[in-house]
Amino acid sequence: MRKNRVPLSLRIPAPSTRPGDAPDFSGMVVPKAGTVERPPIDVSPRAIADISYSLIRVMDDDGKAVGPWDPKLDAALLIRGLKAMILTRAYDDRMYRAQRQGKTSFYMKCTGEEAVAVAQTLAIERDDMCFTSYRQQGVLITREYPIVQMMNQVYSNAADPLKGRQLPIMYSSKDFGFFSISGNLGTQFPQAVGWAMASAYKGDDRIAISWVGDGTTAEGDFHHALNFASVYRAPVILNVVNNQWAISSFAGIAGAGESTFASRATGYGLPGLRVDGNDFLAVYAATQWAAERARSNHGATLIELFTYRAEGHSTSDDPSRYRPADEAKAWPLGDPIERLKKHLIARGDWSEELHQTAVKDAAEQVRAANAEASAIGTLGEGQGPDRGTMFDDVFKEMPPHLRRQRQQVGV
Amino acid sequence: MPAMNMIQALNSALDVMLARDPNVLIFGEDVGYFGGVFRVTDGLQKKHGLTRCFDTPIGEAGIVGAAIGMGAYGLRPVVEIQFADYIYPAYDQLVSEAARLRYRSAGDFTVPMTVRTPYGGGIFGGQTHSQSPEALFTHVAGLKTVVPSTPYDAKGLLIAAIEDDDPVIFLEPKRIYNGPFNGHHDQPVQPWNKHPASDVPEGHYTVPLGKANVVREGSAITILSYGTMVHVALASAEEAGIDAEVIDLRTLLPLDLETVVASVEKTGRCVILQEATLTSGFGAELAALVQEHCFYHLEAPIERVAGWDTPYPHAFEWDYFPGPRRVIEAMRRAMEA
Ligand SMILES: Cc1ncc(C[n+]2csc(CCOP(=O)(O)OP(=O)(O)O)c2C)c(N)n1
Ligand SMILES: [Mg+2]
Numbered sequence: 001m002r003k004n005r006v007p008l009s010l011r012i013p014a015p016s017t018r019p020g021d022a023p024d025f026s027g028m029v030v031p032k033a034g035t036v037e038r039p040p041i042d043v044s045p046r047a048i049a050d051i052s053y054s055l056i057r058v059m060d061d062d063g064k065a066v067g068p069w070d071p072k073l074d075a076a077l078l079i080r081g082l083k084a085m086i087l088t089r090a091y092d093d094r095m096y097r098a099q100r101q102g103k104t105s106f107y108m109k110c111t112g113e114e115a116v117a118v119a120q121t122l123a124i125e126r127d128d129m130c131f132t133s134y135r136q137q138g139v140l141i142t143r144e145y146p147i148v149q150m151m152n153q154v155y156s157n158a159a160d161p162l163k164g165r166q167l168p169i170m171y172s173s174k175d176f177g178f179f180s181i182s183g184n185l186g187t188q189f190p191q192a193v194g195w196a197m198a199s200a201y202k203g204d205d206r207i208a209i210s211w212v213g214d215g216t217t218a219e220g221d222f223h224h225a226l227n228f229a230s231v232y233r234a235p236v237i238l239n240v241v242n243n244q245w246a247i248s249s250f251a252g253i254a255g256a257g258e259s260t261f262a263s264r265a266t267g268y269g270l271p272g273l274r275v276d277g278n279d280f281l282a283v284y285a286a287t288q289w290a291a292e293r294a295r296s297n298h299g300a301t302l303i304e305l306f307t308y309r310a311e312g313h314s315t316s317d318d319p320s321r322y323r324p325a326d327e328a329k330a331w332p333l334g335d336p337i338e339r340l341k342k343h344l345i346a347r348g349d350w351s352e353e354l355h356q357t358a359v360k361d362a363a364e365q366v367r368a369a370n371a372e373a374s375a376i377g378t379l380g381e382g383q384g385p386d387r388g389t390m391f392d393d394v395f396k397e398m399p400p401h402l403r404r405q406r407q408q409v410g411v
Numbered sequence: 412m413p414a415m416n417m418i419q420a421l422n423s424a425l426d427v428m429l430a431r432d433p434n435v436l437i438f439g440e441d442v443g444y445f446g447g448v449f450r451v452t453d454g455l456q457k458k459h460g461l462t463r464c465f466d467t468p469i470g471e472a473g474i475v476g477a478a479i480g481m482g483a484y485g486l487r488p489v490v491e492i493q494f495a496d497y498i499y500p501a502y503d504q505l506v507s508e509a510a511r512l513r514y515r516s517a518g519d520f521t522v523p524m525t526v527r528t529p530y531g532g533g534i535f536g537g538q539t540h541s542q543s544p545e546a547l548f549t550h551v552a553g554l555k556t557v558v559p560s561t562p563y564d565a566k567g568l569l570i571a572a573i574e575d576d577d578p579v580i581f582l583e584p585k586r587i588y589n590g591p592f593n594g595h596h597d598q599p600v601q602p603w604n605k606h607p608a609s610d611v612p613e614g615h616y617t618v619p620l621g622k623a624n625v626v627r628e629g630s631a632i633t634i635l636s637y638g639t640m641v642h643v644a645l646a647s648a649e650e651a652g653i654d655a656e657v658i659d660l661r662t663l664l665p666l667d668l669e670t671v672v673a674s675v676e677k678t679g680r681c682v683i684l685q686e687a688t689l690t691s692g693f694g695a696e697l698a699a700l701v702q703e704h705c706f707y708h709l710e711a712p713i714e715r716v717a718g719w720d721t722p723y724p725h726a727f728e729w730d731y732f733p734g735p736r737r738v739i740e741a742m743r744r745a746m747e748a
Contacts (some may be wrong), residue, residue, distance in 0.1 A: 012463045012465045012466075104534070105535035105536075105537075105725070106537075163726075164726025165724045166538065167536065167537030167538070167539065183496070216469055217498060222472065235658065247440070247441050247448065247464075248444065248445030249440065249445075249469075253466045255468065314447070385727075391719070393696070393722055402720060405719045407440070409730060
């Protein structure tokens, strides 16, 4: 060791609380609703760099919409959004149980994050293309994709539109503007940029939107997407769903302790908005801003949706092994369904009774769909997909070696 | 000696090496506090400290790139890629960098790194939790590739891999983490503690890289296998009532060609098993070697049993997995030829 120098030390980030500790969000800065400015859509990204360190919020503690980001939506649209969130949650609960009952191999819920996919889907057009991660089932539900079809996919049964080939929840539907989900994290981000570049190349008016988790921002693909989106001014909305956890790793492992995810945009010359992800109105407003910017040829926006993964990562996970058991309940930004409900009631457009009816209707819709899907088959039970299709779609035309292999299977 | 399953044996290998060599450190996604999604690093952070076993950002290229830099400094990083299916972002670091650093620097810089990763099917993991990419590594000049099939071997091979001065890809057959699954998916799997190879010494020992293991002696036919397929081979030999010699290769590169050749010269027949897709798989390399070295002893064409050349289909797990039925058919064909 040379004189006058301190020995270096390796820093490993760690969260402030672990199982057995009381949840602690005291270090979290939550600005008051309505305090962040809403810049014009053609603003220079550098001029609004500070927004990426703040938090866009619209609903105040009483459920009232305040400030420049209030999207001033009519009641019908909000009720549609609320019902889609309720249905998403009911669907998740049912499918989670189905996995526990052995009806499928795997499931992932988006509980606590429903506002992200639902509000964002409502803020874009029906023919805009969604490149989701595995936690935006709310997109399909908001676009009224049949729930029974989603279940058929989860059950890998004879009616599975993906013919039993994909892991449960890895949906795909071109008709519904929903790009095939990959299990490999982050790959969809640059693909969404490419789709958006194609729309621009063709002189079309469609935009693309994509989502990754906080953890996934560490993948190279995240950075390729931002760079390409900036260089080619691609009409795309790039979202980071910061739900604080990536399986067992707190967001600090992805770098959240050093800067915000939204602020990653600034270095690439993109606007970065940071939004209360459990505030339906704020999520809608930020997405609407980004969509207008993209449609006006001003290019891409990065949005960080600040939220919380209220349940386990997947059916294979037990979060009580790595975080305080009641951390979800202590999340300072509340629950997206409860918050929108409160807002609608405060406006006089909703009531406790209407809400209870909506919850019951969603449960009934899910129950009926599940009965229908289960009657066809569940993984390994009842009618499964046709084995003969196992060799289809590897290529457009089946090459001879696959024909030979198909013959060996005897199908 | 305590009975260990493969997860415990791997954990023990890491524990032993952390205690023995301060230059050994472990990192990867979820391996720190939580102990890994398959629990292989369970308790190691608590026991050895935060800087000895820690979580990384989700960036496989970053994990392997950082390990190369650490290795060049003189550390012995052992990194985990959560599933082999997620190793591809790190492929450039492995192929263009780790594999060639010694060669391109004329021995000036080296990479004593071990990359552990669970691989293989049979768990209804769909296309992104089931792949067997071993041939993508054996094809690269400068990488060693190891695949254990029992708890005893897993520990001894992992220690040997960590102590090796070159980069080693250590593929863990996740279907047999908890018991020697033999391909009969409709039958319960015996836990490892019923198997002699679960007798794992607590301390340091090695199973040398580059040495195959004849796990069943026989004179009628040679079965070459590794990983989960070793247990499929053993079950198939019993059920077929054929006096098969089953070889567990243990290390694909460097390969113990001597043991392979001696066996095939004795039996005159050879069936090669791999879970991976058939075309350009490691089995093709084995078939070529057997043909080159044993041609005049062969009494039948070499048979390969492998995964089909499609992505791994979720619902068709057992049509896809090369189980005992297909292995026995191949053995019979080789016997009757
Ligand atoms: C390339 C790649 N590496 C690792 C994994 C394993 N994996 C699946 S989900 C996950 C955590 C992702 O966390 P985040 O991006 O925050 O999304 P969230 O699950 O919180 O929605 C990991 C490590 C993977 N699927 N793909
Ligand atoms: Mg996350």
